[in-house]
Amino acid sequence: MKKFLLILFLATCSLFLITGCGGQSQDKTPAEPEKKSVEKTPTSSADKKILVVYFSRTGEEYSIGKITKGNTAIVADYIAQKIGADTFEIKAATPYPDEYEACTELAKQELESNVRPAIEKNIDNLAQYDTIFIGYPIWWGAVPRVLLTFLEANDFSGKTIIPFCTHGGSGLAGTEREIADACPNSKVLSGLAIVGKTAQNDFPAAQKDVDDWLKTLGY
Numbered sequence: 001m002k003k004f005l006l007i008l009f010l011a012t013c014s015l016f017l018i019t020g021c022g023g024q025s026q027d028k029t030p031a032e033p034e035k036k037s038v039e040k041t042p043t044s045s046a047d048k049k050i051l052v053v054y055f056s057r058t059g060e061e062y063s064i065g066k067i068t069k070g071n072t073a074i075v076a077d078y079i080a081q082k083i084g085a086d087t088f089e090i091k092a093a094t095p096y097p098d099e100y101e102a103c104t105e106l107a108k109q110e111l112e113s114n115v116r117p118a119i120e121k122n123i124d125n126l127a128q129y130d131t132i133f134i135g136y137p138i139w140w141g142a143v144p145r146v147l148l149t150f151l152e153a154n155d156f157s158g159k160t161i162i163p164f165c166t167h168g169g170s171g172l173a174g175t176e177r178e179i180a181d182a183c184p185n186s187k188v189l190s191g192l193a194i195v196g197k198t199a200q201n202d203f204p205a206a207q208k209d210v211d212d213w214l215k216t217l218g219y
């Protein structure tokens with residue numbers, strides 16, 4: 001009888017252990033969401049980097065005099081600092097003339113022949129940015145041809161582009177369309193136009209316009 005009770009006891013323990021194992025495997029189920037949270041990481045907002053790309057010229061400026069930092073560069077740096085973005089400056093391989101008239105002449109020829117002047121260096125890490133602010137001066141009612149060189153040399157598919165310009169009175173002059181045409185499959189938002197002289201000589205006023213605009217964009 002004692003033997004029988006011992007066997008019964010051992011059999012009950014085994015059954016308990018087997019059931020216990022099954023219970024453990026059920027306990028593993030809640031571990032699955034951990035995998036999901038890993039998958040989510042790459043798309044979290046902390047990983048979305050913003051870039052401010054700009055072209056800007058120094059030298060002799062109409063009605064301002066000689067400038068050492070371009071009007072667009074001033075606005076670009078302010079936007080980048082305000083929203084914590086990286087910057088990339090587009091430079092022409094052959095710099096534009098310092099002298100204003102000579103620069104306007106060259107820019108006119110480039111527009112008429114619709115050339116793509118070489119850039120000094122292309123960006124090598126564009127893929128990591130989802131949102132790209134693009135800044136430029138208005139040249140002859142259009143974007144400088146060298147900006148098109150940069151846009152056409154890169155793939156902006158799936159990215160959001162936010163244009164901004166500085167100008168002497170033309171405003172954006174339809175340049176958002178030029179950018180949209182050069183960057184198919186990207187989303188081009190409404191841009192901001194700042195008078196060049198304001199950026200150079202009345203920075204607080206330019207700053208306010210930028211701040212108000214960034215607010216409308218959710219920054």
Ligand SMILES: Cc1cc2nc3c(=O)[nH]c(=O)nc-3n(C[C@H](O)[C@H](O)[C@H](O)COP(=O)(O)O)c2cc1C
Nearest residue numbers: 056057070071072137138140141166168169170196
């Ligand atoms: C070659 C050239 C062409 C320009 N054409 C125009 C124009 O068509 N309309 C306008 O409002 N301003 C025009 N401007 C003035 C610039 O857009 C303005 O000064 C701008 O702020 C310059 O920016 P930056 O200092 O970043 O180069 C022109 C300037 C240059 C040098």
